[in-house]
Each structure stands twice: as C-alpha cells, then as structure tokens.
Amino acid sequence: MASDRILGLVVIIVALAYVASAFQIQASFLSDPVGSRTFPILLGCVVILCGVSMILRPDPEPDWPAASRFIQLGIATLVMIGYAYSLKPLGFLLPTAAAAGILSYQIGQRAGPAILTGIGLSGGLFILFKYVLGLGLFAVPKGLFG
Amino acid sequence: MDTLANLALGFGVALSPFTLMLAVLGCVLGTIIGALPGLGPSNGVAILIPLAFTLGLDATSALVLMTSVYYGAMYGGRISSILLNIPGDEPALMTTLDGYPMAKQGRAGDALVLSGVASFAGGLLATIGLIIMAPLLARVAYLFGPAEYFALYLLAFCTLGGMASNNQAKSALAACIGLGIAMIGLDNTTGMPRFTYGNLHLMDGVDFLVAIVGLFAVAEVFFFIESHGKDSAIGVKLDKITIPIRDIGRSTVTMLRASLIGFVAGVLPGAGASLGSFLAYMGEKTVARDKDTFGTGNPKGIAAPEAGNNAAAGGALVPMLTLGVPGSGTTAVLLALLMTLNITPGPLLFTERPEVVWGLIASLLIANVVLLILNVPLVKIFVKVLMVPPWVLLPGVTMISFVGIYSLSGSYFDLLLMVGFGVLGYFLRKMDVPTVPIILGILLGNAMEDSLRRAMVISSGDWTFLFSSPIAIGLWIAAFAGFIAPIFLRPFLKKPQRITD
Known part of the structure; x- marks a missing residue:
C-alpha cells in the first residue's frame, strides 16, 4: 500500500x-x-x-527484503560504480577480479569459492575478450611496465 | 512463385559456411541462455549485441546470429522449467505446470524430448507463417502514413501494457518513462537540445543498449543478491533419453492448434510469446477430454505451451520486420540491433534489402533444424549447463555487460547510466512495474513523436487527421480495447501459479 x-x-x-x-x-x-x-x-x-x-488505488505491498539485504544491495551498487571508474586506470585484471569476487560472495555467501570465481572470471574473460574477440583491453595499468 | 525464388535467394545467403557456423553458434548460445534461470532471451540477446559489434559482423551475419540466439533461447527456456521448476524465461512459465510433474514421475527425458519436438513444430509452422504473411503485411504497410503509424505505436504500448502488469496505471507509467527518456537529446525536427541540462553525454540521447542491459542484466544481479541465489538446484534426475513416440503421436493435433494460437498471439504487436504460450495452454485445457490431468504431467500440457511459445516467437518477427513495431521484449531488442546496424525495418526493407529479409528467414528454418538436433539427442549437455552455480554465473554476466557496454562507447558515463538503470529496474520490478514497455518506449519514442509531428505538418495542425482513415480508426479502437480489456478479463484469465512442492 x-x-x-x-x-x-x-x-x-x-x-x-x-x-x-x-x-x-x-x-x-x-x-x-x-x-x-x-x-x-x-x-x-x-x-x-x-x-x-x-x-x-495502490496494489498490495511487495515483499521488501530486510534492511541488511538493502545494505548488501547498496554495497553491490557501490562495487559496480567503483568498477566502472577503475576499469580504465587500473587495467582489466585487478578490478574485474575484485568486483566479480565481491559480487560472487554476496550471492553465494562463501569466501573461498568467491575468491576463485573472481580470479577465474577475470583471467578467463580477459583471454576471451582480448584474444578471441579482439577488444583493446589492458591487463594491467598502462604506466606500470612502460 | 515469388516466394520460392526469394527463399532460394535466402538460402543462397544463409548456406554459406560462415553464416551457417554463426547460426549453429547462435543456437548453442541461445539454448544455454534460455536454459539458465535468470538469464532470459531479451537479457541474453542484449548482452550479446555489443559483442556482435566487436566481431565486426555485417548486417546479415549479425542478424542471423542474433535470431538464432532468439530462437535458441525459446527452446532452452523449457529445460529449466522441466528440471528445476524454474522457468528459464517468462514464456516458459506455462511449461513448468505439466513439465515438472512429469519429470518428478521419472519421465524427465520424455518431457524434454516431447517439448523439444513441440518447440520444433511451433517454430517451423511459425516460420512458414512468417514467409506467407510478412510479404502480405509489407504490402499493406505501404498504406500506412504518419497518422496510422502513430496509432500503431500506441497500439503496441497498449496491448503490451495490458498484458505485462496487473495494474494498468503501472504499465502506462512504464511506457511513459521509456518515451520520456527517448525525448532526451537533440530534437530530430528542430535540432534543439531537450532535457540535456547542458550535459554533453546526453546530447546523443540515452543509448537503448545501455538501458536494456541495465534494466535486465544488472537488475537480475540485484535480485540474486537479495535471494542469495537460493532455489536453483536440480530437483529431479535425468537418466536415459528415449523418444516417447506415443506421447508425440497423441499430441500432434495439440501442437498444430497451439502453433496457430501462438502465431496469432505473436503477430499482435506488443503481445508476444508469454501470451502465446498462455493462450495455447488454456485453449488446450478447455478442449481436452482429460481436463483434470492437466497440471499433473499431461503430455499435451507440455506440448501446447512449448509449441505456442515458439510459434509466438516466430509470429513476433512479422510486425517487427514489416512495420518496425516489435511484438515482444526480445524482438524489441532485435529491433534495437537492426537500428544500430542502420537497417530500417518496414515495407521498404522487403524490396530494398531482400537478401537481409530472406537470408534471415532461411536461417530461421536452418536454426530450427539445428535446434531440434541440439535439443533432442544432445539435451544432456545443456542440462550440465544448469549446474553452473549462480555465484559464478551472475558475476560473469555483470562483467560481460560492463565490458560490452564499455567497448561500445568507451565512456564511464554509459557504465554509470547502466548501473543506474539496474537500480531503477530492481525497484520497478519489485513494485510490479513492467520493464519491457520502458525499453519499447526508449526504442520507439522518437519514431512515435516524429510520426505525430509529420501527421500534423501534413494536416497543418488539424488533430482530427489522426482519425481520418479507416486503418487509423481501427488501430485506435484496437489500442483502446487492448488497454481496457484486461481489466475486465483479469478475473477469468488469472495466470496459474507455479506449482510448489
């Protein structure tokens, strides 16, 4: 209502x-x-x-999640915004591993698999995007290795 | 015999090894996308569009790939319906009603094969329907002036809105949000900026791909975080795949009837596959002699919605190709693809770019056969896909969405906008505000306004011009009826709820 x-x-x-x-x-x-x-x-x-x-004429109230879940959703949003900003300056691998890991933990609630998911996704997708699809991504910050 | 010559032209395009490979690839990807719960067809096609661009595909190839994905997703949706009791996409909801009970009786393999064959029947008949109807409708479409187009757009929003939500005000609101967002950017007619507030990024308007990926894919991630990815384990076991010849034989007539109903539902602008499978199931239940076994694993209850939803998927392509008005969420995404490829759907497409249209149709026929092969003998491979846990799948989808959108424009602004649309999509879906009309609004907003303004230029400002032709009047009446009717029909056409164990 x-x-x-x-x-x-x-x-x-x-x-x-x-x-x-x-x-x-x-x-x-x-x-x-x-x-x-x-x-x-x-x-x-x-x-x-x-x-x-x-x-x-309002509809019945939707079942909103508990406050703690809302905080989780807020964190997820912040992670995505942070990811959007860090993609260019920090290269692909690091931000992707971090963002994918955090999101994975938020869904699955287990730290070990989440870390593996983050690392696996970041590496796997990098190979897919860079070498199969030919996108111009940078693995690590550009200035790092000259 | 024009049709045969055209088809020959189409097969000439579609049978090149490269296009054929794309069709097979699209079918596999589509089936996977359809099967994964939480990754529907509109979702999947939207994420793949940016990737199709990075592959540098030409118009025909991109279209072949995406429509194969589209057809494939319609096949794939049934797999999780039957095995998990979770519809892989919205139209597959009806398949859970009889599919899951049948699977629980230890006949999961039979249910998968039967539904695969029904999908094939529906898809094939609808593609034949498309071949016959599209050129006819394209000829009628020549009679459409700006006033008729304006009424047609209105009809699409009204029928879509009528079906999409339980609250008419909310679907109208969704359509207006989309149309309102479409107004952002430079005015097509005068070239003056509107609603840009001095922001340079907004001058070009809001890219619909950003909105689609945000509203569908990113919002889905929020839903999974909310539920912690619960309820997605395989509930029934699948052992041997046999072909239930008796069940297939007994439901042949069902498939034919359901395909017809589904196709008609698909052709109606804005109605789409969900309505097709729903009407096919309800229709079959009404005429069947063994009514009371529906919902307990009746083979006809599996064949009908699957044939209906695949037929509707084909039917929805008719208004999309001939009039440029999509019949469902996914065809809206396909329309977005066409527009980005600089192809304007409409009657002229059939005369000016026959190789695109007929190449597409031929590849649909090929895709259907490929899908039957993939989905009957090889279905076990796709069942494995369901084992991918959501905590790997959803982060993956998010990352692909980000890179896809980033590769499109290379701007942070679009990424932030996408996250914003994701948050918006989460809240709107929570409150039962449908998101598909928003997409349709963003997509068609400028065309709709243009047709209104052109109509007024022609009539030098006389508003009655909008109702001046029989076609326009008919469309206005249909739009009105399409919006009002569900209010009265809702008590009778209540959607059956999912079976819970």
Whole structure:
C-alpha cells in the first residue's frame, strides 16, 4: 500500500519537473505545428494521471527484503560504480577480479569459492575478450611496465 | 512463385559456411541462455549485441546470429522449467505446470524430448507463417502514413501494457518513462537540445543498449543478491533419453492448434510469446477430454505451451520486420540491433534489402533444424549447463555487460547510466512495474513523436487527421480495447501459479 503511494507521489513530482523543463525547451526557427514541447508535456500529463491512480488505488505491498539485504544491495551498487571508474586506470585484471569476487560472495555467501570465481572470471574473460574477440583491453595499468 | 525464388535467394545467403557456423553458434548460445534461470532471451540477446559489434559482423551475419540466439533461447527456456521448476524465461512459465510433474514421475527425458519436438513444430509452422504473411503485411504497410503509424505505436504500448502488469496505471507509467527518456537529446525536427541540462553525454540521447542491459542484466544481479541465489538446484534426475513416440503421436493435433494460437498471439504487436504460450495452454485445457490431468504431467500440457511459445516467437518477427513495431521484449531488442546496424525495418526493407529479409528467414528454418538436433539427442549437455552455480554465473554476466557496454562507447558515463538503470529496474520490478514497455518506449519514442509531428505538418495542425482513415480508426479502437480489456478479463484469465512442492 504505502510503497505504491510513495511511488505515485515521486512519479508526480518527477513528472511536474519534467513538464516544467519541457517548457524551457528553446524554440527554433524551424517550426512545425506540434513543436518540441507538446509531446513531452503530453507524456508528463499521462504520468501524472498514472501517479494519481496509484495513490488512489495502490496494489498490495511487495515483499521488501530486510534492511541488511538493502545494505548488501547498496554495497553491490557501490562495487559496480567503483568498477566502472577503475576499469580504465587500473587495467582489466585487478578490478574485474575484485568486483566479480565481491559480487560472487554476496550471492553465494562463501569466501573461498568467491575468491576463485573472481580470479577465474577475470583471467578467463580477459583471454576471451582480448584474444578471441579482439577488444583493446589492458591487463594491467598502462604506466606500470612502460 | 515469388516466394520460392526469394527463399532460394535466402538460402543462397544463409548456406554459406560462415553464416551457417554463426547460426549453429547462435543456437548453442541461445539454448544455454534460455536454459539458465535468470538469464532470459531479451537479457541474453542484449548482452550479446555489443559483442556482435566487436566481431565486426555485417548486417546479415549479425542478424542471423542474433535470431538464432532468439530462437535458441525459446527452446532452452523449457529445460529449466522441466528440471528445476524454474522457468528459464517468462514464456516458459506455462511449461513448468505439466513439465515438472512429469519429470518428478521419472519421465524427465520424455518431457524434454516431447517439448523439444513441440518447440520444433511451433517454430517451423511459425516460420512458414512468417514467409506467407510478412510479404502480405509489407504490402499493406505501404498504406500506412504518419497518422496510422502513430496509432500503431500506441497500439503496441497498449496491448503490451495490458498484458505485462496487473495494474494498468503501472504499465502506462512504464511506457511513459521509456518515451520520456527517448525525448532526451537533440530534437530530430528542430535540432534543439531537450532535457540535456547542458550535459554533453546526453546530447546523443540515452543509448537503448545501455538501458536494456541495465534494466535486465544488472537488475537480475540485484535480485540474486537479495535471494542469495537460493532455489536453483536440480530437483529431479535425468537418466536415459528415449523418444516417447506415443506421447508425440497423441499430441500432434495439440501442437498444430497451439502453433496457430501462438502465431496469432505473436503477430499482435506488443503481445508476444508469454501470451502465446498462455493462450495455447488454456485453449488446450478447455478442449481436452482429460481436463483434470492437466497440471499433473499431461503430455499435451507440455506440448501446447512449448509449441505456442515458439510459434509466438516466430509470429513476433512479422510486425517487427514489416512495420518496425516489435511484438515482444526480445524482438524489441532485435529491433534495437537492426537500428544500430542502420537497417530500417518496414515495407521498404522487403524490396530494398531482400537478401537481409530472406537470408534471415532461411536461417530461421536452418536454426530450427539445428535446434531440434541440439535439443533432442544432445539435451544432456545443456542440462550440465544448469549446474553452473549462480555465484559464478551472475558475476560473469555483470562483467560481460560492463565490458560490452564499455567497448561500445568507451565512456564511464554509459557504465554509470547502466548501473543506474539496474537500480531503477530492481525497484520497478519489485513494485510490479513492467520493464519491457520502458525499453519499447526508449526504442520507439522518437519514431512515435516524429510520426505525430509529420501527421500534423501534413494536416497543418488539424488533430482530427489522426482519425481520418479507416486503418487509423481501427488501430485506435484496437489500442483502446487492448488497454481496457484486461481489466475486465483479469478475473477469468488469472495466470496459474507455479506449482510448489
């Protein structure tokens, strides 16, 4: 119940912001009867209707995971963001092994297999990407070996 | 005899050793992707698209590879349905109803072979249907102007939304999220930036591959972390594979009926394979004399949904190729592939690039035969694939997704966007907001707006032009009905729940 109402409210606020920024779209000298603004504004209005409907007639509450699982999900998200940033400066092998290992531990809950998975995936995928698919990946940081 | 000449052209393209190899490769990959729980067809095809680009394949080869994966995934979905009671993908849900009980009776091999043969029948009949119907529909498609296209896009969102969620408001919301994201970037008509907030990365708009991989693959990882990868051990044993000739013989008519139902469901824009297998199963249950054995391992209950879902997979290609409107989530991903390859689906495709269309159709026929061989005698190999534990599989999928998207654009921004879509996808799916309409929205948003604006240019701003032709009116009525009908039909068409032991 509550989740749907919150989502409905969030959706309405986002839609209002969307419509507001649709009004800010610069007009161009090339104009047509509809223009750049109409379609986005129309979409915003439909979304507001959906949001109202969700507030008035919410579905049963979905079964949210416990708080500890949410922390896990947050960690997973941070790992992925970190992985995205480290892929270029640190090369492929190290970040991949770390990220795959952590994700594997989060799913399987066992440290040993997770470490092996991280190392195995990073090595295996590197060979696959670099030598079979011919992607220009760097195994280790570029500056390290000159 | 045009058709035969075209088919000959198609086989000329498809029978080259390289294309044939791609078809076989695609079938194997597809079956594996379909079989693995948590890695559905749209998912799998989406992850493979960036890799297909890095291989430097030309349009026809890339298309052959991906459609083989697509057909293969439809075959593979049944393996985990039958052995694990977990549908490998959404359309395979109906196969669990009779497949798993039959497997528990010690007839897992029979169930796998029977469903493989049913998949073949469905796939083959649907491909024949595609050969007959697609050129006809392509001719009708010439009559479509911007007003008709606008109504058609609307129809796709309405029927898809009607089926995808239990709450109409949520599916409409999903479609609008997708359409809204599509608006980001430069306006096609005027060239002015919209919703970019001065960010250069957003000028090109949001790449749909980023959204697809994020919403499907990354979100799946979150789901597995939440559940700690529970419930994915093989529940039944598979020993010898024999061919249950009696069961196959008895369900021949079932397969034919189910294929027809599935094909029609697939052709409807936005309805797709899940609806096909569902209607095929329910239809078969209604006409069968032994109704009460459905759900306890009735062979017909395995043959019907499998034939139905594979027929729908073929049927969904008809509107995708002729009108550029996909009939399901996976065909939406295939459409994304076509657009990235600079091929515009539509009636012109049939006259301007016949080698693409007919090469594709011929390779579908070949893929079907290859899949039958892979899935009946060699099914044991694929069963081994199910042994891959989720704590190896999901990290692997994540890493492949990252490298795939990174190789596409080489920007951090897209990777972060992908993670963002993953988080969004997790929350939306938790709240029963379907994600497929979002993909469809991102994919079709600009085309939909363009058709509206072109229609208004033609009519110099007269809105009644949208309802000015019989085709347009028909499409508007169908769209309206498609959106409203499920509300009233829901009490009657309740999806059967998964059997739990």
